[in-house]
Amino acid sequence: MTMAEWALLVLLGALSLASALGLLLSRNAVYAALFLVLNFSVGAVIYLLFNAPFLAVTQVAVYAGAIMVLFVFVIMLLGAERLAPAENPPGLAYQRPLAIILAVALLAVAAWALLSGAQIEPSPSVAPRPDSSPQAMGMWLFGPYLLPLQVVALLLLAAMVGALVLSRKS
Amino acid sequence: MELFVASPILFPLLGILLNVLIGKKLGERGVGWLASTVVVASFAVSLALFAQVAGDSEHAAVHVKVLPWISAGPLQVSWGLLVDPLSSVMMLIVTGIGALIHIYSIGYMHGDPHFQRFFVYLNLFIASMLTLVMADNFLVLFVGWELVGLCSYLLIGFWFTELKNAAAGRKAFVVNRIGDVGFVLGILAIFVTFGSLDFAEVFKAVKAQGGALAAAAGVITLLLFIGATGKSAQIPLFVWLPDAMAGPTPVSALIHAATMVTAGIYMMTRAHALFELAPFTQQIVALVGALTALVAGTSALRQLDIKRVLAYSTVSQLGFMVAAAGLGAYVASMFHLLTHAFFKALLFLAAGSVIHGMGHDRHTDPQDMRNMGGLARRMPVTFAAFVIGGLALAGVPPLSGFFSKDEILLAAFTHQPLTFLLLGATAIVTALYVGRQLILVFLGEPRTASAAHAHESPAVMTAPLIALAVGAVLGGALNLPGGGWLHHWLEPLIAEQAKPLNLPLAAFFTALSVLALAVAGWMYRRPERAAREVARGVGLFLARAWRIDDAYAQVVVKPFYFISTVCAQVVDVGLVDGAVNGVGDVFRRLAQLVRGLQTGLVRNYGLVMLLGAVLVTAYFVVVR
Amino acid sequence: MDATSFVTFLSAALFVIGALGVLLRRSALLIFMSVELMLNAANLAFVTFAHRWGQLDGQVTVFFIMTIAAAEVAVGLALIVTIFRTKRSTSVDELAQLRG
Numbered sequence: 001m002t003m004a005e006w007a008l009l010v011l012l013g014a015l016s017l018a019s020a021l022g023l024l025l026s027r028n029a030v031y032a033a034l035f036l037v038l039n040f041s042v043g044a045v046i047y048l049l050f051n052a053p054f055l056a057v058t059q060v061a062v063y064a065g066a067i068m069v070l071f072v073f074v075i076m077l078l079g080a081e082r083l084a085p086a087e088n089p090p091g092l093a094y095q096r097p098l099a100i101i102l103a104v105a106l107l108a109v110a111a112w113a114l115l116s117g118a119q120i121e122p123s124p125s126v127a128p129r130p131d132s133s134p135q136a137m138g139m140w141l142f143g144p145y146l147l148p149l150q151v152v153a154l155l156l157l158a159a160m161v162g163a164l165v166l167s168r169k170s
Numbered sequence: 171m172e173l174f175v176a177s178p179i180l181f182p183l184l185g186i187l188l189n190v191l192i193g194k195k196l197g198e199r200g201v202g203w204l205a206s207t208v209v210v211a212s213f214a215v216s217l218a219l220f221a222q223v224a225g226d227s228e229h230a231a232v233h234v235k236v237l238p239w240i241s242a243g244p245l246q247v248s249w250g251l252l253v254d255p256l257s258s259v260m261m262l263i264v265t266g267i268g269a270l271i272h273i274y275s276i277g278y279m280h281g282d283p284h285f286q287r288f289f290v291y292l293n294l295f296i297a298s299m300l301t302l303v304m305a306d307n308f309l310v311l312f313v314g315w316e317l318v319g320l321c322s323y324l325l326i327g328f329w330f331t332e333l334k335n336a337a338a339g340r341k342a343f344v345v346n347r348i349g350d351v352g353f354v355l356g357i358l359a360i361f362v363t364f365g366s367l368d369f370a371e372v373f374k375a376v377k378a379q380g381g382a383l384a385a386a387a388g389v390i391t392l393l394l395f396i397g398a399t400g401k402s403a404q405i406p407l408f409v410w411l412p413d414a415m416a417g418p419t420p421v422s423a424l425i426h427a428a429t430m431v432t433a434g435i436y437m438m439t440r441a442h443a444l445f446e447l448a449p450f451t452q453q454i455v456a457l458v459g460a461l462t463a464l465v466a467g468t469s470a471l472r473q474l475d476i477k478r479v480l481a482y483s484t485v486s487q488l489g490f491m492v493a494a495a496g497l498g499a500y501v502a503s504m505f506h507l508l509t510h511a512f513f514k515a516l517l518f519l520a521a522g523s524v525i526h527g528m529g530h531d532r533h534t535d536p537q538d539m540r541n542m543g544g545l546a547r548r549m550p551v552t553f554a555a556f557v558i559g560g561l562a563l564a565g566v567p568p569l570s571g572f573f574s575k576d577e578i579l580l581a582a583f584t585h586q587p588l589t590f591l592l593l594g595a596t597a598i599v600t601a602l603y604v605g606r607q608l609i610l611v612f613l614g615e616p617r618t619a620s621a622a623h624a625h626e627s628p629a630v631m632t633a634p635l636i637a638l639a640v641g642a643v644l645g646g647a648l649n650l651p652g653g654g655w656l657h658h659w660l661e662p663l664i665a666e667q668a669k670p671l672n673l674p675l676a677a678f679f680t681a682l683s684v685l686a687l688a689v690a691g692w693m694y695r696r697p698e699r700a701a702r703e704v705a706r707g708v709g710l711f712l713a714r715a716w717r718i719d720d721a722y723a724q725v726v727v728k729p730f731y732f733i734s735t736v737c738a739q740v741v742d743v744g745l746v747d748g749a750v751n752g753v754g755d756v757f758r759r760l761a762q763l764v765r766g767l768q769t770g771l772v773r774n775y776g777l778v779m780l781l782g783a784v785l786v787t788a789y790f791v792v793v794r
Numbered sequence: 795m796d797a798t799s800f801v802t803f804l805s806a807a808l809f810v811i812g813a814l815g816v817l818l819r820r821s822a823l824l825i826f827m828s829v830e831l832m833l834n835a836a837n838l839a840f841v842t843f844a845h846r847w848g849q850l851d852g853q854v855t856v857f858f859i860m861t862i863a864a865a866e867v868a869v870g871l872a873l874i875v876t877i878f879r880t881k882r883s884t885s886v887d888e889l890a891q892l893r894g
Contacts, residue, residue, distance in 0.1 A: 070871060145854050160865075770892045
């Protein structure tokens with residue numbers, strides 16, 4: 001991995017974290033959605049770096065594109081972009097400190113796993129670079145993963161019908 | 171052959187099937203005649219079987235095993251049918267009188283909304299009763315025994331929309347079950363003692379072992395007799411029979427006079443070999459029978475309901491039969507059973523005819539004798555039938571009752587003075603209540619409009635009356651004194667010394683009976699007396715059947731209610747409900763403790779999920 | 795520290811931020827977006843490991859996750875719209891009818 005790539009990776013990481021924090025902290029739902037779009041796009045670039053061009057395209061098209069458009073559309077539809085701060089109900093009095101403690105703990109556990117796990121499983125010096133073009137992915141999806149693909153297709157259909165039924169007026 | 175022997179039972183069952191399936195289409199006439207036809211067919215087959223047994227020089231029994239039933243180690247029971255001299259006579263009585271009463275019922279039940287149900291029950295009864303008498307072992311006999319009990323219950327409560335009738339049916343059922351407990355225990359004791367329930371094997375063993383079985387036989391016979399007291403309405407279990415008059419009158423005639431109630435006597439006669447080994451039981455049987463005869467007979471003296479008089483009279487006459495069995499005079503017992511079946515069925519059907527003729531005014535009880543009087547001119551056939559039945563019952567020669575009763579009295583006279591005294595007194599009382607009833611119902615002037623407007627019943631009802639009247643008159647010829655036909659007929663089963671007519675005794679009782687009839691006539695020349703004398707004192711005591719029902723209410727029912735109340739209000743409410751509610755309460759309190767956790771706030775749940783995720787991840791990363 | 799570890803840690807950090815979003819935000823829409831972020835964090839880890847071991851199975855899995863996420867979003871947003879119609883609000887704190 002070259003220095004340039006490292007520099008790019010660190011930059012992307014910083015951008016990713018920043019946009020995630022933006023999502024977490026923003027007071028406006030539309031901004032939050034845009035931060036998330038940014039985060040997804042950064043993810044797509046990282047996918048490119050990691051030999052996943054097909055996923056990068058899918059990420060942009062499906063996530064940053066379709067899904068987030070849907071989000072923004074619902075925000076607009078409901079007129080729910082302004083997120084007024086409100087009092088926590090009594091049951092949630094300690095929600096914030098507890099959540100932060102747990103989050104830090106989870107992060108610590110992850111760091112511990114990475115620092116200790118690196119020694120357990122040394123990375124192979126030369127990892128193979130398999131063909132990951134959309135064509136190759138297609139061969140995979142319609143080869144060994146044909147059954148899951150069909151199941152997921154069915155799931156999508158069910159979700160579509162479900163969404164239609166749910167959003168129908170009464 | 172099996173099918174032919176079983177067909178008397180199968181015919182009524184076929185009748186039930188057809189009447190249940192297509193009864194609605196057949197209509198009232200069709201249902202009634204179909205049900206009657208199948209019983210006539212049963213009668214014809216019974217007659218053929220009777221002829222077959224009679225044709226055999228040895229009177230050998232026709233014995234078939236229709237189907238295997240229970241086969242469990244030593245317990246081998248099959249649906250076996252036995253037609254021997256004893257059961258063939260019973261079959262003829264059941265199907266013959268049964269057929270007549272079926273035909274009579276077509277007229278009597280005319281217009282009843284449940285006509286079809288009535289005849290289904292009646293057919294079922296015939297099939298059950300034939301199962302009882304044709305059984306070749308104690309268990310099948312018990313099946314029939316229980317089935318006739320069921321039919322009796324169903325038919326007593328036939329008009330169940332009136333609470334009184336339903337209660338009477340229930341009473342009959344419960345009281346019979348008490349006797350049945352004894353009967354079942356007796357059957358078990360037979361199996362334990364003999365290892366078999368087949369009549370043939372049991373009685374063979376009895377003959378072989380004889381006196382060695384005295385102790386076991388004592389226990390068995392006492393238990394069997396308890397069963398007989400229930401079914402044949404003896405002290406202490408006779409209380410159900412008078413109440414059973416709540417059923418339609420043909421039922422009273424068929425089931426509660428002529429056939430079912432004689433099942434106990436039939437059973438004791440069937441098992442007479444066992445009873446003869448147990449002299450102590452015999453004594454008890456004789457005394458209970460005689461006592462029942464007197465108690466019920468005197469109770470009949472003060473009844474006002476035309477059917478209840480006959481009901482108590484039936485109990486009394488059953489007492490005669492039981493006493494005869496206890497005296498070892500089984501032939502006399504069977505003979506009286508036979509004649510009684512004729513004249514008591516006749517009396518009941520005549521009473522039914524009276525009720526039928528009276529029942530036009532809603533406000534007058536058509537069964538209360540105080541409302542009658544003067545019916546002789548208005549219902550001549552019924553009157554003649556009633557007179558014949560009554561005189562036969564009172565034991566006036568040469569009617570059938572005279573011969574059979576005389577035979578029993580003679581047996582008592584030679585064996586047991588106490589039994590003889592009781593039965594003799596009953597014989598006189600019998601003539602008294604017969605006279606009383608005849609006068610109150612038929613003679614004098616009509617006392618109500620219903621009686622004045624009474625009319626003779628249709629031919630379909632009077633024809634059976636005439637047929638039964640012939641039987642009641644000529645029945646005595648079946649067993650003339652000194653070893654008549656029945657005596658010889660039953661000889662292969664019951665070897666008994668035939669006794670010649672004891673002329674002084676017979677004359678004495680005949681004279682007393684006639685005198686008693688006359689006394690009754692004189693006493694009730696003013697019929698108002700009947701109403702007056704039951705108001706208090708001895709009359710009331712007798713009208714209430716020696717207050718035995720009241721005693722049961724005090725001794726059995728009241729404590730039972732008390733225990734029930736305690737169970738319901740203390741045990742159930744306190745203990746059972748307490749336990750159940752307590753368990754529920756514990757869980758409710760526990761739930762109260764933890765319900766706070768369910769805040770309904772999804773973010774709370776998320777927090778706990780994250781805690782779980784942290785812990786699981788930490789476990790895999792740090793511990794493993 | 796190599797690139798795999800770096801991105802894996804990044805993925806963990808994104809996951810934690812997403813979890814915090816779920817726990818701390820009140821709007822159902824924001825919570826939903828945070829869930830998407832968490833899914834995406836997992837996707838990132840999958841792609842990283844696929845690259846690390848030179849195998850495509852991880853990438854295929856990511857593809858399925860995306861598909862399922864799309865389905866989930868469709869139904870989830872429909873639910874939010876339906877709830878909003880009756881409650882006139884997207885706050886999950888007001889949906890506490892299942893309180894014990």
